[in-house]
Amino acid sequence: MENIHFINVVKSFFLGLFIGVILQFTGHSDVSQSNAILVVLASGSIGFIVGLLTEWLTSILPISMAKARTYFFINNLIALVVTTLIMACSMMITDVSLEKAKELFWILWIVLSIICAANLFDYFMYRRAQHKLKTFKALMKDK
Template sequence: MEKINLENVIKSFFLGLFIGIILQLYGHAEVLFKYKVVTVLASGSVGFIIGFITEWLTSILPIRMANSRTYFFINNLIAVIVTTFIMASLLLVTSSEMEDEGEFTPVLLIVLSIICIANLFDYMMYRRAQNKLKTFKAMIEDNEL
């Protein structure tokens, strides 16, 4: 439990909120504003759950997979699988609301695309921070000499 990166779980909550907003813009249903807000908050909660499950599964990976590129790839793969599973479960639970699975596929593709882009962005930010750290260390070593 101590290996779980809570920052990523919080990021997943906000990513869920963002996905909820995007899906509200994608859907053209006429619903009351308060239902849209509840839907966005529910999306954030689902994002939090997905983030927690993803981080928990990633934290139990063996240490030999400590390569950052492998970690981010596996983390993204786990997030995509967990998201697909949870969304399919929600479809089964709320199947009376959707007329057919044809509506589900574009929504799933939008959600998975946003998750993949967010994970790629997270990896790029990690690489950027590592490069800045290397530059800073080199600058400090040059100043010490």
């Protein structure tokens, strides 16, 4: 548990909230406001669970894979697989029809796209911070 980055788990919770809000725009407009809020909160909770599972699975990887690019790639793959499994389980639990399943596959596609974009953004922010750190070290070395 000491290798788990809890900041990433919290980020996943907020990403889940964001996905829930986005899905409100793709869903049906006949849903009451209280149900819409519950869906957003449930989406945030699922994001928290996905983040916790992803970070736990990433933390048990061998240290030899500790390069940043590899870490972010594996973390993204784990997040996509865990999210797909959770959404597939929710589809099986709710016993959806074939017509509804097509709509849920589009929702899955939207969710997975948002997760990939968020992980790519996180990687670029990491690279930017590393570049700034390198520039700062060079500046301090010159002084």
